[in-house]
Amino acid sequence: MKPASFTRHVPRTVDEVVNALAEYAPQDGRILAGGQSLVPIMAFRMARPAHLIDINEVEGLDRLAVDGEYLSIGACVRHGAFHKPVIDGPLGTLLAYVSRHIAHYPIRMRGTFCGSLAHADPSSEWCLVSATLGAELLVKSVRGERIVPIDEFLEGIMTTALQEDEFLAEARLPLLPADTKFGFYEFSRRAGDFAMSAALVTYRLVDGKIIDAHVGIGGAEDHARRIAEAEDTLNGQAPSPRLFVAAGEAAALAVDPMEDIQTTADYRRDLVRAVTRRALEHAQQ
Numbered sequence: 001m002k003p004a005s006f007t008r009h010v011p012r013t014v015d016e017v018v019n020a021l022a023e024y025a026p027q028d029g030r031i032l033a034g035g036q037s038l039v040p041i042m043a044f045r046m047a048r049p050a051h052l053i054d055i056n057e058v059e060g061l062d063r064l065a066v067d068g069e070y071l072s073i074g075a076c077v078r079h080g081a082f083h084k085p086v087i088d089g090p091l092g093t094l095l096a097y098v099s100r101h102i103a104h105y106p107i108r109m110r111g112t113f114c115g116s117l118a119h120a121d122p123s124s125e126w127c128l129v130s131a132t133l134g135a136e137l138l139v140k141s142v143r144g145e146r147i148v149p150i151d152e153f154l155e156g157i158m159t160t161a162l163q164e165d166e167f168l169a170e171a172r173l174p175l176l177p178a179d180t181k182f183g184f185y186e187f188s189r190r191a192g193d194f195a196m197s198a199a200l201v202t203y204r205l206v207d208g209k210i211i212d213a214h215v216g217i218g219g220a221e222d223h224a225r226r227i228a229e230a231e232d233t234l235n236g237q238a239p240s241p242r243l244f245v246a247a248g249e250a251a252a253l254a255v256d257p258m259e260d261i262q263t264t265a266d267y268r269r270d271l272v273r274a275v276t277r278r279a280l281e282h283a284q285q
């Protein structure tokens with residue numbers, strides 16, 4: 001199918017982006033980043049934006065750099081940019097590992113990290129990474145700029161705290177201490193499909209005991225989030241198969257899983273139990 005007709009605008013600066021959004025968002029204008037979610041939706045006529053503000057020519061939006069305590073990820077940084085570790089240490093390795101679970105290679109060459117956050121699919125790997133690690137998001141509009149913590153940004157299925165005239169200019173991921181362990185596991189029916197449930201865990205070990213556990217779950221509820229009940233189960237304990245089972249159980253009991261055409265809420269709860277345990281096993285390897 002073909003999209004409905006639209007006008008494409010090609011700003012060259014961030015100021016031009018926010019000015020175009022202020023003018024065209026009220027007339028159903030939208031940002032076009034990698035187009036890997038928006039274009040298929042337009043082709044199916046599920047969205048008919050009259051104006052597309054194509055940010056791909058804006059200088060500097062492909063910036064990917066360490067700024068103090070953060071890795072800053074500009075609005076045009078593609079999923080594929082993370083295939084090789086972008087920085088030394090656990091954060092670079094984690095991003096490289098997770099990036100290969102997103103869709104298929106051609107999609108990863110076009111789709112963007114920030115586009116995934118703005119699109120806010122509950123199964124998005126980057127939403128899960130951002131929620132688990134505690135990302136902060138730099139949002140700009142003609143009214144100024146603001147920093148939005150990820151747990152305020154993700155509101156529900158494809159729903160975020162972005163106002164219609166706001167542009168997600170940059171995501172900021174906190175750097176991880178060098179001794180951080182991470183584990184990731186996702187379940188999808190076929191390789192490249194959206195995950196039906198996914199878990200990302202990070203923790204550190206001090207005197208053989210887990211500290212600073214982060215347990216994030218995606219794909220099960222309407223948006224990715226940390227699960228405090230599973231983290232409380234882990235903190236202060238020595239890693240063991242029995243502990244990982246207990247953390248999986250805590251996560252499964254804590255979530256309120258979605259029921260949809262793919263599967264039931266009960267099955268998703270079972271998946272949460274399994275992906276949490278397997279992510280913890282991965283972290284220990």
Ligand code: FAD
Nearest residue numbers: 031033034035036037038103111112115116118124125168
């Ligand atoms: P676009 O498609 O350009 O835009 C998506 C939406 O976000 C639009 O509403 C747009 O206006 C808005 N937007 C984009 N950037 C910004 C910004 N900076 N500020 C404000 N609004 C913005 N994703 C996964 O996470 N995991 C998967 O397993 C996965 N599998 C896929 C399989 C297929 C077959 C396809 C087609 C896509 C899949 N995707 C998957 C989606 C893909 O990762 C997209 O790239 C991503 O969701 C959106 O990024 P994008 O840059 O392509 O955004």
